[in-house]
Amino acid sequence: MPRVSDTHKAARRTLILDAARTCFARKGYQLTTIRELETESGLSSGAIFNYYPTKLDIFIALAEEDSARGAQRWREGGLRAVVDDYAQTGLRYTASYLEVGRQLLTDPDFRQRWEQRGQVVVEAVRDRLQTLRDVGSVRTDVPLDHLVTYSLITLDGTLLQLRLSTPLEQVHGAVDLYEQTLRPPQEATH
Template sequence: MPRVSQDHLDARRRQILDGARACFARHGYEGATVRRLEEATGLSRGAIFHHFRDKESLFLALAEDEAHRMAEVVARHGLVQVMRDLLSTKDGEESADWLGTRLEVSRRLRTDPEFRARWAERSRELTAATRRRLINQREAGKLRADVDIDVLTSFLELVLEGLVSHLAMGLPADDLEQVLDLVEDSVRRHRRGIDAQG
């Protein structure tokens, strides 16, 4: 029997994650049955669970993948850019699936203590990336200096969670770009005289 290449295994794993992302976003964790996962990935249960021990492990891998992707955006552009990307989500796009996954993570964090404990380790990457970005911005003279970095990190993470909840409830998003402008402006360092202009 020929040996399967690592590239093939990586591509198969990516295929499973991409299909599972859409399935969990559409049906939630409970509704993403094995049959639906098979349909969404185009693979058999044997192929899916060859790569992931069970549905929980698949979902955690997906959530970890999303956290890693967010951390990459944060490193380059900041956490507010992650929020802007959420606002630009259109139905059927990958970012819509990302939002669905993020919503499902938030729901499970509230209702599943075991998941919360396992997720805590994975969410540290996003917090660390946000913190590093803020430190770099402060060192470059672009970030306000009167508020502790940890407080600014918590502030931005809370705004992200609020935005996710707002979008999940289907509330209007018309003025949210301006809200994010305000959030971004609130953490920036302002030259003397600009603040007084309002």
């Protein structure tokens, strides 16, 4: 039997995750069926499960990929970069981000498997805030941990608003306000 190349395997994984992203964005993780993943990807369930043994494995791989993408955007430009990236990609990435939150609340198996993987966004937020704080662009009168939590809450709400089709102009206005609140107090009033 001929060996399947690493390039072919990577292309198949990408095809499966892209199909899953589309299906999960349309119906959510719980309501998406394997049959829908087959239809969207053009692959059989056997081919899909050859790469990902369960639907949960597909979702975790997708969420991990999307979290890494979001973390990279946050490192590059903070909340605004994440918002702009998600808005430009047709909001398919917001679905997996928001679905992670729901799965954390409802699925103990997912919560256990996601615990360490989900830290990539938290670390990106913390790193960026610390870097900006080091150059004097972020307030120091509030503990960094509080600013990280505030940023994550803002990110969650912002992505939810994007998903609900709040006009991008309004979302950008909220991002402006968020960025103002991070500035040192004397800078925020000018």
